[in-house]
Amino acid sequence: MNAPVKHNAKDFFAKPMVQEKLKELVGKNAPAFATSVLQIVNSNSMLVNADPQTIFSAACMAATLNLPINNSLGFAYIVPFKNRKAGTIEAQFQLGYKGFIQLAQRSGQFERIAATPVYQGQLLNANPLLGYEWDWSVKPQGQPIGYVAFFKLINGFTSELYMSREEVSAHANKYSQTAKQGFGVWKDQFDAMALKTVLKLLLSKQAPLSIEMQQAQLADQAIVRDVETGQFDYIDHQETVADLEAPKPPLDDESFSNALEQLNAGAIDKAYILDGYQLTDAQRVAVEAQ
Numbered sequence: 454m455n456a457p458v459k460h461n462a463k464d465f466f467a468k469p470m471v472q473e474k475l476k477e478l479v480g481k482n483a484p485a486f487a488t489s490v491l492q493i494v495n496s497n498s499m500l501v502n503a504d505p506q507t508i509f510s511a512a513c514m515a516a517t518l519n520l521p522i523n524n525s526l527g528f529a530y531i532v533p534f535k536n537r538k539a540g541t542i543e544a545q546f547q548l549g550y551k552g553f554i555q556l557a558q559r560s561g562q563f564e565r566i567a568a569t570p571v572y573q574g575q576l577l578n579a580n581p582l583l584g585y586e587w588d589w590s591v592k593p594q595g596q597p598i599g600y601v602a603f604f605k606l607i608n609g610f611t612s613e614l615y616m617s618r619e620e621v622s623a624h625a626n627k628y629s630q631t632a633k634q635g636f637g638v639w640k641d642q643f644d645a646m647a648l649k650t651v652l653k654l655l656l657s658k659q660a661p662l663s664i665e666m667q668q669a670q671l672a673d674q675a676i677v678r679d680v681e682t683g684q685f686d687y688i689d690h691q692e693t694v695a696d697l698e699a700p701k702p703p704l705d706d707e708s709f710s711n712a713l714e715q716l717n718a719g720a721i722d723k724a725y726i727l728d729g730y731q732l733t734d735a736q737r738v739a740v741e742a743q
Contacts, residue, residue, distance in 0.1 A: 465505030
C-alpha cells in the first residue's frame with residue numbers, strides 16, 4: 454500500500470479554494486501575498502515540513518489584521534513549532550511588538566505609543582503607583598536591565614509598564630516551553646520578545662482594545678485553526694488574555710477623581726475602571742452610581 458501523499462505549502466497554496474480565500478482577504482494582491490508567504494516558508498527548514506493548513510491559517514490571520522508577514526519588518530511572523538503530542542510540525546501566528554503598535558495607532562485612540570529597552574542609569578526611580586522617573590540622556594551600555602512600554606490616549610490618559618530583565622525572563626519561562634528549554638524566538642530575539650511582552654501586557658490591561666486588537670491578543674502565538682470562528686490552540690505559549698493581565702493597580706484619591714471625570718466626560722466607560730483597577734468598596738459604589 455502506498456503511503457499518502459503529503460502536500461507541501463506550494464501545492465496547498467495552488468488549490469483553487471485557497472486562492473479564492475486569499476483573493477477575498479487581500480484582493481488583487483493575492484498572488485504577491487502568496488509568493489511572500491512561500492518565500493518565508495522556503496527560507497525555514499522547519500516551515501517547509503510544517504502542516505500547510507496551519508501555514509495558510511497563520512497567513513490568513515495576518516491578512517485579516519492587514520499586517521505584512523516579513524521577518525525584516527517585524528510586524529507579524531509565521532513561526533514553526535513541533536507538536537510533540539501529535540508528532541507534527543505546525544505553524545504559529547505571531548505578532549511582533551511593531552504589529553501591536555500598528556494596530557493601536559490604527560484604532561485612532563492613541564496619541565503616542567512606544568516600547569524601549571532600559572539600560573543601567575536610565576531608570577532613576579521605580580514607583581509603579583506614582584510613575585517612573587527616567588534619564589534618557591544616559592547612553593546605552595551593555596545589556597538592557599529592563600524594558601518599558603508607554604502610551605498616551607488622545608483623551609490625555611497615560612499608562613506605562615516597566616519589567617526588569619529578570620521579570621521578563623520569569624514570564625517567558627512560565628508561559629513558553631521553548632523559552633524554558635533555551636531555544637526558539639526567546640533565545641534568538643530576546644529583546645524584541647521582551648518589548649512585545651511589556652507592550653502586550655500594558656495594552657491588555659490598561660488600553661481600550663479595538664476589535665482588531667482583541668483578535669490580535671487572542672491569536673498571538675497560537676496555532677490558528679479557524680480565523681472566522683476564532684479557534685486557536687496555544688501549544689507552546691500557554692497564555693490567554695486573562696493570563697496576560699498584570700496585577701490591578703489601586704487608585705489614590707486624586708487618580709480616582711480624574712477617572713470619574715473621564716467617565717462623566719464619556720472618555721472611558723465603567724468597565725474600564727471596574728475591571729482595570731483595585732477599587733475600595735466606596736470607590737466601586739461611586740463608579741457604579743454614575
